[in-house]
Amino acid sequence: xxxxxxxxxxxxxxxxxxxxxxxxxxxxxxxxxxxxxxxxxxxxxxxxxxxxxxxxxxxxxxxxxxxxxxxxxxxxxxxxxxxxxxxxxxxxxxxxxxxxxxxxxxxxxxxxxxxxxxxxxxxxxxxxxxxxxxxxxxxxxxxxxxxxxxxxxxxxxxxxxxxxxxxxxxxxxxxxxxxxxxxxxxxxxxxxxxxxxxxxxxxxxxxxxxxxxxxxxxxxxxxxxxxxxxxxxxxxxxxxxxxxxxxxxxxxxxxxxxxxxxxxxxxxxxxxxxxxxxxxxxxxxxxxxxxxx
Amino acid sequence: xxxxxxxxxxxxxxxxxxxxxxxxxxxxxxxxxxxxxxxxxxxxxxxxxxxxxxxxxxxxxxxxxxxxxxxxxxxxxxxxxxxxxxxxxxxxxxxxxxxxxxxxxxxxxxxxxxxxxxxxxxxxxxxxxxxxxxxxxxxxxxxxxxxxxxxxxxxxxxxxxxxxxxxxxxxxxxxxxxxxxxxxxxxxxxxxxxxxxxxxxxxxxxxxxxxxxxxxxxxxxxxxxxxxxxxxxxxxxxxxxxxxxxxxxxxxxxxxxxxxxxxxxxxxxxxxxxxxxxxxxxxxxxxxxxxxxxxxxxxxxxxxxxxxxxxxxxxxxxxxxxxx
Amino acid sequence: xxxxxxxxxxxxxxxxxxxxxxxxxxxxxxxxxxxxxxxxxxxxxxxxxxxxxxxxxxxxxxxxxxxxxxxxxxxxxxxxxxxxxxxxxxxxxxxxxxxxxxxxxxxxxxxxxxxxxxxxxxxxxxxxxxxxxxxxxxxxxxxxxxxxxxxxxxxxxxxxxxxxxxxxxxxxxxxxxxxxxxxxxxxxxxxxxxxxxxxxxxxxxxxxxxxxxxxxxxxxxxxxxxxxxxxxxxxxxxxxxxxxxxxxxxxxxxxx
Ligand SMILES: Nc1ncnc2c1ncn2[C@@H]1O[C@H](COP(=O)(O)OP(=O)(O)OP(=O)(O)O)[C@@H](O)[C@H]1O
Ligand SMILES: [Mg+2]
Numbered sequence: 001x002x003x004x005x006x007x008x009x010x011x012x013x014x015x016x017x018x019x020x021x022x023x024x025x026x027x028x029x030x031x032x033x034x035x036x037x038x039x040x041x042x043x044x045x046x047x048x049x050x051x052x053x054x055x056x057x058x059x060x061x062x063x064x065x066x067x068x069x070x071x072x073x074x075x076x077x078x079x080x081x082x083x084x085x086x087x088x089x090x091x092x093x094x095x096x097x098x099x100x101x102x103x104x105x106x107x108x109x110x111x112x113x114x115x116x117x118x119x120x121x122x123x124x125x126x127x128x129x130x131x132x133x134x135x136x137x138x139x140x141x142x143x144x145x146x147x148x149x150x151x152x153x154x155x156x157x158x159x160x161x162x163x164x165x166x167x168x169x170x171x172x173x174x175x176x177x178x179x180x181x182x183x184x185x186x187x188x189x190x191x192x193x194x195x196x197x198x199x200x201x202x203x204x205x206x207x208x209x210x211x212x213x214x215x216x217x218x219x220x221x222x223x224x225x226x227x228x229x230x231x232x233x234x235x236x237x238x239x240x241x242x243x244x245x246x247x248x249x250x251x252x253x254x255x256x257x258x259x260x261x262x263x264x265x266x267x268x269x270x271x272x273x274x275x276x277x278x279x280x281x282x283x284x285x286x287x288x289x290x291x292x293x
Numbered sequence: 294x295x296x297x298x299x300x301x302x303x304x305x306x307x308x309x310x311x312x313x314x315x316x317x318x319x320x321x322x323x324x325x326x327x328x329x330x331x332x333x334x335x336x337x338x339x340x341x342x343x344x345x346x347x348x349x350x351x352x353x354x355x356x357x358x359x360x361x362x363x364x365x366x367x368x369x370x371x372x373x374x375x376x377x378x379x380x381x382x383x384x385x386x387x388x389x390x391x392x393x394x395x396x397x398x399x400x401x402x403x404x405x406x407x408x409x410x411x412x413x414x415x416x417x418x419x420x421x422x423x424x425x426x427x428x429x430x431x432x433x434x435x436x437x438x439x440x441x442x443x444x445x446x447x448x449x450x451x452x453x454x455x456x457x458x459x460x461x462x463x464x465x466x467x468x469x470x471x472x473x474x475x476x477x478x479x480x481x482x483x484x485x486x487x488x489x490x491x492x493x494x495x496x497x498x499x500x501x502x503x504x505x506x507x508x509x510x511x512x513x514x515x516x517x518x519x520x521x522x523x524x525x526x527x528x529x530x531x532x533x534x535x536x537x538x539x540x541x542x543x544x545x546x547x548x549x550x551x552x553x554x555x556x557x558x559x560x561x562x563x564x565x566x567x568x569x570x571x572x573x574x575x576x577x578x579x580x581x582x583x584x585x586x587x588x589x590x591x592x593x594x595x596x597x598x599x600x601x602x603x604x605x606x607x608x609x610x611x612x613x614x615x616x617x
Numbered sequence: 618x619x620x621x622x623x624x625x626x627x628x629x630x631x632x633x634x635x636x637x638x639x640x641x642x643x644x645x646x647x648x649x650x651x652x653x654x655x656x657x658x659x660x661x662x663x664x665x666x667x668x669x670x671x672x673x674x675x676x677x678x679x680x681x682x683x684x685x686x687x688x689x690x691x692x693x694x695x696x697x698x699x700x701x702x703x704x705x706x707x708x709x710x711x712x713x714x715x716x717x718x719x720x721x722x723x724x725x726x727x728x729x730x731x732x733x734x735x736x737x738x739x740x741x742x743x744x745x746x747x748x749x750x751x752x753x754x755x756x757x758x759x760x761x762x763x764x765x766x767x768x769x770x771x772x773x774x775x776x777x778x779x780x781x782x783x784x785x786x787x788x789x790x791x792x793x794x795x796x797x798x799x800x801x802x803x804x805x806x807x808x809x810x811x812x813x814x815x816x817x818x819x820x821x822x823x824x825x826x827x828x829x830x831x832x833x834x835x836x837x838x839x840x841x842x843x844x845x846x847x848x849x850x851x852x853x854x855x856x857x858x859x860x861x862x863x864x865x866x867x868x869x870x871x872x873x
Pocket of ligand 1: 665666
């Protein structure tokens with residue numbers, strides 16, 4: 001009986017997993033460029049969705065135009081974070097920088113609650129047709145959009161990192177920062193691009209999920225955390241690992257909710273993550289590194 | 294030889310901060326008649342206690358734990374549940390809660406401390422999330438999200454330790470004692486070993502320092518300090534809810550540590566006071582409070598990365614010199 | 618076996634791999650007590666790796682290390698320090714946040730007898746032990762002419778002073794065997810000479826040393842015994858004069 005629903009659980013797991021994957025990739029990109037965890041990643045998710053809701057519902061913009069503008073808005077916030085709070089910080093100590101992003105995320109949530117209020121708002125679905133039936137599983141149009149656009153985004157990202165000069169330069173920075181400086185790559189600019197890119201990915205995730213779950217000023221926190229968990233699960237810093245980690249986390253969570261207990265689904269997701277880390281301290285797809293003297 | 298001064302490093306200078314703080318703490322209940330402010334003072338002491346443990350863990354071993362609030366909560370819930378559901382006397386319940394937390398921390402320490410950097414942050418954060426969810430869901434024991442009521446007050450020889458004034462003295466007495474013990478430790482051989490830890494394992498190990506044992510001991514000690522604060526908290530407020538021990542509290546504890554100055558014991562107390570008093574000062578503007586809170590935090594960390602207390606000390610020294 | 622008994626340190630068929638890279642291959646050697654040995658070889662030959670295997674930072678895939686006839690198999694690095702191994706590092710390792718004296722006192726860590734609780738409570742035993750350690754620390758600093766710097770943060774020291782401090786920390790606990798990874802690397806000619814004199818003094822006091830060094834003249838002039846590593850293999854070992862004449866060594870290393 002329950003097993004009849006397996007395809008349904010898998011589908012909804014993949015849907016939320018795609019969102020986690022997008023957020024996780026954002027974490028990875030910033031990690032690779034700077035070595036830090038950006039605790040404000042979840043705020044990009046929230047900002048993308050909230051700006052989109054304002055633009056479409058309050059200003060009546062068309063979906064594509066609003067989509068582009070929302071992402072641009074989130075990217076500006078990402079650039080601001082990199083330039084002002086992090087750029088002007090006196091310390092290069094990772095923990096201090098990470099805590100600055102914590103302060104930034106508190107401030108962004110505060111500003112968002114001032115601007116948009118504290119009530120949740122919904123975004124209209126991208127397409128209004130009836131849900132599709134796949135066997136005995138139902139899949140909403142929005143979920144299809146999510147799966148499709150996530151795949152598109154990840155593919156584009158892959159092309160960007162492997163086929164364009166800027167993307168290759170960013171990979172060089174991630175690989176060996178000092179070396180990148182020596183061969184004349186403008187590292188500071190690459191870090192800026194990384195922040196903008198990761199903000200764009202976060203905002204995309206927010207815009208995609210908002211029609212299903214709605215959005216409010218503090219909804220980014222949990223999504224950000226899940227994305228972080230997914231990135232760690234995949235072996236922090238690996239883009240494809242993060243995608244796999246996100247999908248895996250989504251599916252595990254949905255299976256845990258369906259078969260075990262929906263009340264404990266988040267707890268189970270984190271428990272699985274802990275077990276993975278305890279067995280493989282570098283994550284599923286990460287490499288172990290040896291220390292040198 | 295001028296070096297002869299090391300050993301005797303003017304003991305009164307070491308005692309000065311304790312004397313100042315003890316006097317201030319002794320006088321506060323007379324000066325502050327508002328019970329709300331007095332209990333805020335106790336809360337600062339409790340957080341400072343938890344921050345002290347975290348400060349050792351982050352400042353010495355360089356291990357960032359975002360799970361400190363879970364140990365804070367474990368102490369509070371264990372002691373609360375044992376008294377409310379099992380009718381244990383308060384003293385015994387606190388002892389049992391500390392033992393339990395110590396054991397849990399010991400079991401978690403070895404696999405968790407194998408992790409480094411972000412993975413450690415995530416793992417401890419995950420522990421905290423799990424703890425919060427269990428507290429919310431296990432309603433029969435914890436009272437769920439509405440919290441656990443009816444926790445008995447503490448008393449000793451007929452004196453109610455949970456009254457506002459007595460509790461204030463209790464907390465600050467415990468805090469000062471703990472700070473004294475920690476600073477003793479940091480000035481001696483085990484303390485030097487601890488301070489060498491965040492250099493990476495290779496140096497301390499080659500000097501004969503059992504790094505893993507030291508890190509586990511630190512992790513457990515930090516958990517115990519947090520749990521002690523949690524027990525006291527539970528028997529003072531006589532009510533606890535999951536929300537008081539979630540990951541945001543953990544983040545807050547780490548922030549207190551950083552704002553005070555990593556590895557700086559007195560700084561931790563200062564950081565706890567600063568972050569708990571900040572919302573009070575911003576109370577006049579409730580709507581913009583979170584925004585200002587975030588901004589102030591950011592600015593402090595941006596411009597005083599070594600902590601507010603050292604920065605203020607520096608400033609005071611400059612002013613002193615400038616006018617002297 | 619007889620030779621093993623009289624040797625301070627013995628390596629038996631030690632193999633060390635990093636993934637596909639064979640860093641040490643079947644290394645077997647004896648280091649007699651009381652001698653100043655040099656470990657030489659081109660960059661990447663495996664010299665540092667060998668020191669790391671000896672002091673337990675790397676676990677070899679095969680083979681064994683014996684100190685005074687006792688196998689160190691499975692003995693963790695921190696216990697080897699208690700057994701009498703001390704070392705310096707190719708890049709000087711000091712704790713940045715601590716002053717010179719505290720850094721030196723780290724070398725006396727294994728000498729402490731008072732437990733954590735004694736120190737926590739600042740017992741009289743704790744105070745006595747600390748006072749003794751500080752006195753001993755200052756004496757050691759004086760021996761290496763660092764005593765006036767005792768309260769400076771190590772960040773303010775020159776490279777020469779850092780190397781001195783690292784050396785004094787290593788000898789603080791009276792080790793049986795001192796492992797020195799390029800103690801003269803980066804120093805000026807005059808500083809090298811002073812370092813050589815210091816090490817000679819130590820050897821005169823009966824300290825056994827293994828020193829990694831690139832400066833051949835230095836090695837030939839001062840050391841008693843030379844070990845030659847080449848691509849992870851032990852090419853030769855013996856007194857400096859023999860090594861200098863060894864055709865294999867000449868073609869592989871000196872001749873280059
Ligand atoms: N932790 C490690 N992980 C992977 N490879 C390592 C590690 N340590 C050393 N190696 C490799 O082992 C080989 C030997 O290195 P080692 O540092 O022992 O050389 P060395 O003789 O000390 O050279 P140098 O004169 O440059 O210090 C090198 O190829 C090095 O890259
Ligand atoms: Mg080397």
